[in-house]
Amino acid sequence: MTASSSSSSSPSDVWTGAGRRIFMQDVGTRDGLQAETTFVPTADKIALVDALSDAGLAKVEVTAFVSPKAISVLADASEVMAGITRKPGVIYTVLVPNVRGAERAIEARADELNLVMSASESHNLSNLRMTREQSFAGLAEVAAMAHQAGIAVNVSLSCSFGCPMEGDVPFETVLGWCGHFLEDLGARGVTLCDTTGMAYPTQVVALVRAFRARWPEAQLTLHFHNTRGMGLANVIAAIDAGADRFDASLGGIGGCPYAPGATGNVCTEEIVHALQCMGCDTGVDLERLIAAARRLPPLIGHAVPSQIVSAGRRLDLHPRPRDFDAIRERALARDA
Numbered sequence: 001m002t003a004s005s006s007s008s009s010s011p012s013d014v015w016t017g018a019g020r021r022i023f024m025q026d027v028g029t030r031d032g033l034q035a036e037t038t039f040v041p042t043a044d045k046i047a048l049v050d051a052l053s054d055a056g057l058a059k060v061e062v063t064a065f066v067s068p069k070a071i072s073v074l075a076d077a078s079e080v081m082a083g084i085t086r087k088p089g090v091i092y093t094v095l096v097p098n099v100r101g102a103e104r105a106i107e108a109r110a111d112e113l114n115l116v117m118s119a120s121e122s123h124n125l126s127n128l129r130m131t132r133e134q135s136f137a138g139l140a141e142v143a144a145m146a147h148q149a150g151i152a153v154n155v156s157l158s159c160s161f162g163c164p165m166e167g168d169v170p171f172e173t174v175l176g177w178c179g180h181f182l183e184d185l186g187a188r189g190v191t192l193c194d195t196t197g198m199a200y201p202t203q204v205v206a207l208v209r210a211f212r213a214r215w216p217e218a219q220l221t222l223h224f225h226n227t228r229g230m231g232l233a234n235v236i237a238a239i240d241a242g243a244d245r246f247d248a249s250l251g252g253i254g255g256c257p258y259a260p261g262a263t264g265n266v267c268t269e270e271i272v273h274a275l276q277c278m279g280c281d282t283g284v285d286l287e288r289l290i291a292a293a294r295r296l297p298p299l300i301g302h303a304v305p306s307q308i309v310s311a312g313r314r315l316d317l318h319p320r321p322r323d324f325d326a327i328r329e330r331a332l333a334r335d336a
Contacts (some may be wrong), residue, residue: 017275032250032254033073036182042076043332065102154219160193160194171207208243220244250289
């Protein structure tokens with residue numbers, strides 16, 4: 001950040017990110033809901049996706065085409081994709097783990113297939129039951145299917161900022177896999193995932209700058225969790241380093257089984273609120289976004305972490321006390 005010498009400058013004038021277009025991508029109906037034990041009815045999932053579209057999200061990760069036995073709360077993936085109202089300009093992406101999932105996603109007319117593997121061997125084995133090389137071979141097969149169908153591919157690299165079993169993951173390991181995705185698989189973009197909330201701002205700056213130096217034209221998304229309270233700080237650091245695309249989850253729902261007690265993804269409405277206060281162009285109607293987040297508690301059976309849902313926006317003002325005039329009169333009388 002740079003300080004301004006002018007006392008008349010607005011707060012947004014003092015940050016290098018002010019005025020920049022930031023693309024917000026919501027993963028709540030996939031990454032968020034898959035962490036819940038309650039099955040949200042199909043019609044309500046569709047309504048949530050439509051609300052996110054209407055709010056102006058650049059991309060919505062609608063669902064995952066996975067085995068219903070593995071993630072039963074997303075067993076209605078095809079029905080959800082068939083029921084949503086597609087808004088021009090919004091990308092509707094889905095997570096696919098394998099060829100069968102890709103077949104179903106292509107049939108459902110997904111705009112993009114989001115493939116997943118981990119930068120950490122321990123996490124990849126624990127989460128996907130495969131080595132990284134085995135995962136990559138499977139991703140290559142899925143990517144080939146997507147290209148043949150004319151569908152874009154994004155690859156999400158878990159544990160890019162640290163592994164809960166191995167600790168720090170070397171940058172060269174992370175960037176090496178990014179190179180395979182972009183250059184060998186022909187992926188349109190890569191998402192660097194902070195799967196268990198281990199990222200911190202200076203680390204984020206260094207990795208984003210290193211990625212941008214190698215692939216300045218590639219679509220780079222950052223996917224942060226707020227496990228240790230650094231989610232928003234990491235988003236701001238990433239913007240300073242040149243990033244412009246961020247995953248976030250409506251209401252801040254989500255989580256990871258490898259981070260016991262962890263909170264969910266960074267909260268979409270909290271990030272949008274902060275960035276709009278700081279002068280960024282998110283393209284999002286915050287009022288509609290907050291209204292969508294307020295639908296969640298009765299659907300999932302508990303409150304959501306969102307502080308914006310709880311406290312409102314910074315300029316959502318409160319009425320003065322009923323006896324305010326009397327209080328003022330008494331105060332002025334003391335000076336008489």
